[in-house]
Amino acid sequence: MTTTRLFTWISFLLGVTAIAIECPDSWITFHDHCYLFSVDKLNWFHATKSCKDKEALLVAIESAAEDTFLKQSIVHFHLHDNPQFVGYWTSANDLEVEGRWVWGYPSDNQVTYADWHAGEPNNVWFDKRAEDCVVLWGHSTYNYTWNDQPCDIAEHYICEIGEPHAEVVG
Ligand SMILES: [Ca+2]
Ligand SMILES: [Ca+2]
Numbered sequence: 001m002t003t004t005r006l007f008t009w010i011s012f013l014l015g016v017t018a019i020a021i022e023c024p025d026s027w028i029t030f031h032d033h034c035y036l037f038s039v040d041k042l043n044w045f046h047a048t049k050s051c052k053d054k055e056a057l058l059v060a061i062e063s064a065a066e067d068t069f070l071k072q073s074i075v076h077f078h079l080h081d082n083p084q085f086v087g088y089w090t091s092a093n094d095l096e097v098e099g100r101w102v103w104g105y106p107s108d109n110q111v112t113y114a115d116w117h118a119g120e121p122n123n124v125w126f127d128k129r130a131e132d133c134v135v136l137w138g139h140s141t142y143n144y145t146w147n148d149q150p151c152d153i154a155e156h157y158i159c160e161i162g163e164p165h166a167e168v169v170g
Contacts, residue, residue, distance in 0.1 A: 047157035083138030
């Protein structure tokens with residue numbers, strides 16, 4: 001008997017099942033966190049507020065596994081869309097100190113895992129505006145790697161419940 005089967009059998013005997021987080025309707029579960037991929041597009045500040053209104057946080061990505069899950073989900077949701085125009089806000093930003101990337105604002109939760117596209121973060125939008133907020137970007141060769149872009153652009157966004165490290169401020 002494998003460990004898993006043994007565990008299942010013991011769980012059955014005890015009348016319990018493995019403890020798992022329960023996500024609200026239309027949220028997706030991954031590693032005991034819940035994620036909501038927005039249909040609407042908002043600027044980074046309004047996206048942050050929208051997640052907070054849902055008692056969640058704009059997503060923080062702490063591992064390659066979480067990053068891959070998010071990318072695969074976006075690809076799945078946009079199978080029939082042109083990825084050139086698909087971007088999803090994360091909570092990463094360097095609004096407070098240029099070049100110091102943190103999850104949330106204000107926050108001391110520094111970005112450790114990162115998946116920047118080659119040449120990013122470059123802090124220059126095509127119209128020369130500064131770029132302080134991070135998006136998973138479908139544009140060109142990006143394939144949902146990370147780009148810093150101006151925070152006032154309207155993009156989709158991902159809310160996350162169960163983030164243990166992020167600070168909820170304000
Ligand atoms: Ca996370
Ligand atoms: Ca950039």
